[in-house]
Amino acid sequence: MDVNKELSSRASQIEEVIYSYLPDEKNGYQKTVLEAMNYSVKAGGKRIRPILMNETYKLFGGKSKAIEPLAAAIEMIHTYSLVHDDLPAMDNDMLRRGKPTTHAKFGEAMGILAGDALLNYAFETGLKAMDVDPDNQAVYKALQILAKKAGIYGMIGGQVVDVESEKQQNISKDKLDFIYELKTGALIEASMMIGALLGGATDQEVSKIELVAKKVGLAFQIQDDILDVIGDQETLGKPIGSDEENQKATYVVYEGIEKSKKDVENLTRDAIDILNDLPYENEFLKELLMWLVMRDK
Amino acid sequence: MDVNKELSSRASQIEEVIYSYLPDEKNGYQKTVLEAMNYSVKAGGKRIRPILMNETYKLFGGKSKAIEPLAAAIEMIHTYSLVHDDLPAMDNDMLRRGKPTTHAKFGEAMGILAGDALLNYAFETGLKAMDVDPDNQAVYKALQILAKKAGIYGMIGGQVVDVESEKQQNISKDKLDFIYELKTGALIEASMMIGALLGGATDQEVSKIELVAKKVGLAFQIQDDILDVIGDQETLGKPIGSDEENQKATYVVYEGIEKSKKDVENLTRDAIDILNDLPYENEFLKELLMWLVMRDK
Numbered sequence: 041m042d043v044n045k046e047l048s049s050r051a052s053q054i055e056e057v058i059y060s061y062l063p064d065e066k067n068g069y070q071k072t073v074l075e076a077m078n079y080s081v082k083a084g085g086k087r088i089r090p091i092l093m094n095e096t097y098k099l100f101g102g103k104s105k106a107i108e109p110l111a112a113a114i115e116m117i118h119t120y121s122l123v124h125d126d127l128p129a130m131d132n133d134m135l136r137r138g139k140p141t142t143h144a145k146f147g148e149a150m151g152i153l154a155g156d157a158l159l160n161y162a163f164e165t166g167l168k169a170m171d172v173d174p175d176n177q178a179v180y181k182a183l184q185i186l187a188k189k190a191g192i193y194g195m196i197g198g199q200v201v202d203v204e205s206e207k208q209q210n211i212s213k214d215k216l217d218f219i220y221e222l223k224t225g226a227l228i229e230a231s232m233m234i235g236a237l238l239g240g241a242t243d244q245e246v247s248k249i250e251l252v253a254k255k256v257g258l259a260f261q262i263q264d265d266i267l268d269v270i271g272d273q274e275t276l277g278k279p280i281g282s283d284e285e286n287q288k289a290t291y292v293v294y295e296g297i298e299k300s301k302k303d304v305e306n307l308t309r310d311a312i313d314i315l316n317d318l319p320y321e322n323e324f325l326k327e328l329l330m331w332l333v334m335r336d337k
Numbered sequence: 338m339d340v341n342k343e344l345s346s347r348a349s350q351i352e353e354v355i356y357s358y359l360p361d362e363k364n365g366y367q368k369t370v371l372e373a374m375n376y377s378v379k380a381g382g383k384r385i386r387p388i389l390m391n392e393t394y395k396l397f398g399g400k401s402k403a404i405e406p407l408a409a410a411i412e413m414i415h416t417y418s419l420v421h422d423d424l425p426a427m428d429n430d431m432l433r434r435g436k437p438t439t440h441a442k443f444g445e446a447m448g449i450l451a452g453d454a455l456l457n458y459a460f461e462t463g464l465k466a467m468d469v470d471p472d473n474q475a476v477y478k479a480l481q482i483l484a485k486k487a488g489i490y491g492m493i494g495g496q497v498v499d500v501e502s503e504k505q506q507n508i509s510k511d512k513l514d515f516i517y518e519l520k521t522g523a524l525i526e527a528s529m530m531i532g533a534l535l536g537g538a539t540d541q542e543v544s545k546i547e548l549v550a551k552k553v554g555l556a557f558q559i560q561d562d563i564l565d566v567i568g569d570q571e572t573l574g575k576p577i578g579s580d581e582e583n584q585k586a587t588y589v590v591y592e593g594i595e596k597s598k599k600d601v602e603n604l605t606r607d608a609i610d611i612l613n614d615l616p617y618e619n620e621f622l623k624e625l626l627m628w629l630v631m632r633d634k
Contacts, residue, residue, distance in 0.1 A: 063489055069515050070494035072501060077489070124453060128426075129445035148426035149500050152449065156421060156456060157493045163460045164484035170477050180467050180477075187461035192360055192374075196454045197367035203446050204369060218366050 043331040046324055051087045054094060054111060058087070061112035061165050076146040076154035077161065081119050084137045088332065089114045089227055092325075093235040096249060099315075099322040100239025106172040107238050110182055113166035114231055117190045120158035121199065127151055130203065163187070169238075182234040189230035198222025211289050220291065225257030245318065252311045252329075259307035259333040262300050265290040267336070269297060308333045340628040343621055348384045351391060351408060355384070358409035358462050373443040373451035374458065378416050381434045385629065386411045386524055389622075390532040393546060396612075396619040397536025403469040404535050407479055410463035411528050414487045417455035418496065424448055427500065460484070466535075479531040486527035495519025508586050517588065522554030542615065549608045549626075556604035556630040559597050562587040564633070566594060605630045 062081060065074035090111035097107045126133040126141040127148065134144045143151025166186055169179045188194055202219045205211045232253040236246045269292050292300045312326055359378060362371035387408035394404045423430040423438040424445065431441040440448025463483055466476045485491055499516045502508045529550040533543045566589050589597045609623055 068490075068494065069498045069512055070489055073489060073493065073497040120453075124449055127449060129449060150497070152421055152424060152426060153493060153497050153500070156417075156452070157489050157497075159453060159456055160484060160488040160493060164481070164488050167477070167481050167484055170481075180464070184461070184464050184467075187457060187464055191457040191461050192367055192370060192454050193365075196370065196450060196457060197365065200370040200447070200450050200454075201366045203450070215366055 041327050043327045050091050054087050054090045057108050058090060058112045058115050061109060072150060073153050073157050076142055076150050077158050080123050080142045080154060083139050087115060089118055089231040093231040095322055095325040095328065096232045096235030097239040099320050099325055100236055100241045102239030104172065106169045109165045109168040110234050113162040113186060114227065116158045116162035116165065118227060120155040121195060123151060123155040178237045182237050185230050185233050189226040194222055194226035213294050216289055220258055220261050224261055225254060228257040229253040248314055252314050255307040255311040256329050256332060259304045262291045262304050263333050265292040266297060266300055304333055338624050340624045347388050351384050351387045354405050355387060355409045355412050358406060369447060370450050370454050373439055373447050374455050377420050377439045377451060380436050384412060386415055386528040390528040392619055392622040392625065393529045393532030394536040396617050396622055397533055397538045399536030401469065403466045403476065406462050406465040407531050410459040410483060411524065413455045413459035415524055417452040418492060420448060420452040475534045479534050482527050482530050486523040491519055491523035510591050513586055517555055517558050521558055522551060525554040526550040545611055549611050552604040552608040553626050553630060556601045559588045559601050560630050562589040563594060563597055601630055
C-alpha cells in the first residue's frame with residue numbers, strides 16, 4: 041500500500057466534506073469573517089484528524105453520514121487553534137504553509153474573531169450530526185468528548201502550559217508530559233474516540249481506542265522532536281544534542297535521541313497491538329498510524 | 338414590586354448556579370487559565386441573560402435543574418465576548434466595571450486563551466443539560482439555538498460588522514439594524530428561547546418568545562444610545578444631537594431623540610402585548626423587561 045498516495049486521496053475526499061460545511065461567504069454584512077474562516081480552513085494541511093475519525097468510524101462498521109459534521113467540526117477546531125496560535129500576542133507568525141496567516145491577511149481583530157467564529161461554528165456544525173440521527177445517544181457523547189478534549193482539560197489546557205513554559209528555562213518532565221498529552225494528543229484522541237463511538241463501539245472499545253490515540257499522539261510528537269534535532273544537525277552541522285541546554289525542553293532533551301527513537305517504536309507497537317486485538321479490521325488505519333509516527337519529514 | 342431589589346436577589350441566586358459550573362482553579366498545570374476564566378465571570382454584571390432564561394423557563398412552567406447548565410453557558414459566552422472585546426487589537430480597554438480587564442491582569446496571550454476557554458467551556462457546560470434529562474430533544478434544540486445565536490449568524494456576526502464600521506464615517510441604516518439585531522440582540526433571543534424550549538413551549542410559542550426578545554433587545558440598545566446622548570448633554574453641556582455628524586452612527590443619530598424614545602415605548606409595548614397573549618403568567622419577567630428598556634442609567 042502506498043500510504044502517501046492513499047492519504048492524499050483520502051484528504052481530498054474529506055476536504056470536500058469539510059468544505060461543504062463551511063459558511064457561504066457571499067452573503068451578509070459579516071462577509072469578512074466568513075472569508076477569513078474559509079481562508080483559514082482552506083489554507084491546507086494533511087487533514088489527519090478528520091481522516092483518523094473517519095477511518096476509526098469505518099473500523100467499527102460505521103456507514104452513515106452522521107460522521108461528516110463531526111469530521112468537519114474537528115478540523116474547524118484544529119484550524120481555530122492555529123489561527124489564534126499565530127496571533128502577535130502568541131507566536132506572532134506571519135506565514136503558515138507558505139501563505140499569510142489569517143491575521144496577517146485580514147488584520148489582528150479579524151484574526152481573533154475568525155478564530156472565535158471557527159470554534160463556535162465547530163459546535164454549530166457538530167450539532168448537525170443530531171439531525172442525521174436524532175435518537176443516537178452516541179452523538180451526544182461524541183459532542184461531550186469533542187468539547188472536553190478541545191477545552192481546558194484538553195487542547196487549550198496544553199496550550200496554556202506550553203505558552204507559560206516558553207518563558208521558563210527548565211520545566212519538569214511531568215509538566216512536559218502534560219503539554220505533550222494535551223496540546224496535540226487530546227484532539228487526536230477526540231478524533232478516534234468520536235469515530236469509534238459513532239461507528240457503534242462499546243464504552244470499553246472506546247476506552248481502548250482512546251489508549252491507541254494517546255500512544256500514537258505521543259509517538260507523533262516525539263518523532264517531531266527527533267526530526268527537529270536531525271534537521272538542526274543536517275542544517276547546522278552541529279552534533280545531535282550539542283545545544284540541549286539552550287533548547288526548549290523537549291522529550292529528546294530529557295530522554296536522549298536513542299531512547300526517544302526506542303520509545304516511538306514501543307508506543308507505536310503497543311498501539312497497533314491494541315488495534316490488532318479488536319475483532320475488526322481497517323488495514324489503512326494501521327498503515328496510517330505507522331506512517332504518522334515513522335515519517336521522515 | 339421593587340424590580341431593582343428583586344433583580345439583585347435573583348442575580349445572587351443565579352450567580353450561585355453559574356459559579357457552581359466554573360472549573361476548580363486549584364488543580365492542574367493550566368491553573369492560570371482557570372483563574373483567568375473565573376476572574377472574568379466573577380467580575381460582576383447584572384446577569385441579565387441567565388435571569389431572562391430562567392424567568393422565561395418559569396413562565397412556561399419549567400421546574401427542573403436542566404436549565405442551570407444552559408444558564409451558566411450563556412453567561413460564559415457573554416463573558417468571553419467581553420474578554421475578547423477588551424483586547425488591545427479590539428477596544429483596548431484596561432478597565433471594566435472598575436476592575437482590570439482579563440488581559441490587563443493576566444497578559445494578552447492569556448486574555449485570548451481565557452476567552453477561547455470560556456467559549457469552549459460554555460458548550461462543555463451546556464452539554465451537561467443532557468445528563469439531567471437525556472431523552473429531552475428540547476435540550477438538543479436549545480444547544481443549536483445557543484450555537485447559532487452566539488455565532489456568525491448571531492453575536493459574532495454583529496461584532497464583526499461593528500468592528501469594521503468603526504472605521505467608517507457613514508453606515509447605512511440597514512447595516513446599523515444588522516449590528517443592533519445581532520451584537521446584543523442575538524444572545525437575549527437565545528436566553529429567552531432556550532428558557533421557553535426547556536420549559537416546554539411549543540415551536541410556535543418559541544417563535545413568539547423570539548419576537549419578544551428581538552423587540553426587547555432592540556429597545557434596550559436604543560435606550561442605551563438615548564442615555565449616552567443625555568449623559569453627554571449633562572456632562573458637556575452640549576445640546577442634544579449637536580455633534581451628531583462627528584458621532585458614531587447610532588439609532589438616535591438616524592432617527593432623532595424623540596422618535597427614538599417613541600420607538601423604545603412602542604417596541605416595549607409590543608413585546609409585553611405578545612407576552613400577555615400567552616396563557617401563562619410571570620409578573621416579574623414583565624417588570625424586568627420594562628425595567629430593562631425604561632432604566633435611566
